[in-house]
């Protein structure tokens with residue numbers, strides 16, 4: 001039983017001692033004290049199905065015993081900065097991670113977060129190409145430091161950062177975009193940005209394969225292939241931000257970009273890489289990695305032994321428990337059930353995504369696609385009371401994000417959809 005302070009007490013302290021900018025879900029935020037696999041438990045021992053934990057813990061589920069054991073064992077033997085001495089934890093994980101990537105994407109840099117990984121990727125692209133301009137996609141999220149906040153393209157996440165050389169291309173959004181699901185048409189905008197907005201040479205193109213924060217928007221089919229071609233013709237490198245879609249989540253592939261048949265020059269990752277342990281990584285080719293030889297690049301904790309031990313255990317568990325296959329099977333089933341709900345309720349404008357990265361967009365009318373913001377908040381809150389936690393996102397805050405730990409089962413999927421169905425039937 002939990003004997004710590006109550007939720008009210010924690011909230012009071014949080015208001016007094018933590019930044020007022022911190023936000024939380026639900027009218028009355030939950031005090032979560034414990035996690036196991038796809039479940040979270042509050043201070044009263046009440047169990048919740050966690051259908052949003054993927055944004056932090058992804059792969060193996062909360063407190064997976066093998067990952068916990070790897071972290072504990074490594075902590076008992078050594079925790080240090082990895083850069084100065086040899087230690088097998090970092091090389092073993094780098095080797096295992098590189099084996100998951102195609103072609104000659106074999107050189108790994110470890111960081112502490114997704115933001116850091118994308119900052120490093122953008123800097124390397126600028127160094128390698130000698131160009132400055134970067135193209136990212138509207139509605140994307142890439143981080144909260146200077147270059148990554150500039151690349152991020154949703155006003156809610158942007159402060160008045162100096163946005164040097166970044167251009168935001170039309171979002172190839174099959175539901176709301178002007179060219180529907182014709183990816184090649186959207187890619188023409190990338191060419192036009194290069195022609196009209198730059199010297200004709202660019203450093204990089206950066207994109208998620210499925211936008212996470214942006215509300216689970218999968219790039220229209222054929223988009224990445226065309227965009228990569230155009231960018232490479234202008235001398236740029238292609239960066240795939242796999243912070244959310246990576247590590248088997250999309251079910252059909254280990255990496256999100258693979259569904260579009262492309263091979264990036266640089267891949268960035270974080271979140272699920274360590275099952276909740278703070279870590280990120282950049283993987284690229286030896287040729288591109290050489291640019292960091294021009295100066296010294298140092299990152300105190302990037303690739304420390306404890307985080308690497310966690311990462312190594314995560315890859316093992318994903319393979320042993322066939323979590324990518326599970327994401328495909330359960331995700332396909334869940335998407336079918338959500339699509340059936342869409343037939344039942346006009347409120348659901350779109351059901352989309354892949355594997356266990358699914359989105360449900362709510363609109364007050366299907367013709368104009370008016371965002372049903374209040375309904376989204378209300379349903380989320382009601383589902384919490386029924387014991388199901390889901391996320392939300394999108395520029396208008398009207399998209400449910402369903403990104404559970406990859407050990408989610410069909411029974412869990414049924415429980416989630418039944419809870420959503422019941423809640424919607426009461427509106």
Ligand code: PMP
Nearest residue numbers: 113114115141142143212243270
């Ligand atoms: N890229 C994507 C696609 C993300 O979703 C996020 C986090 N929401 C980031 C980068 C930044 O990661 P972090 O919060 O670890 O800095």
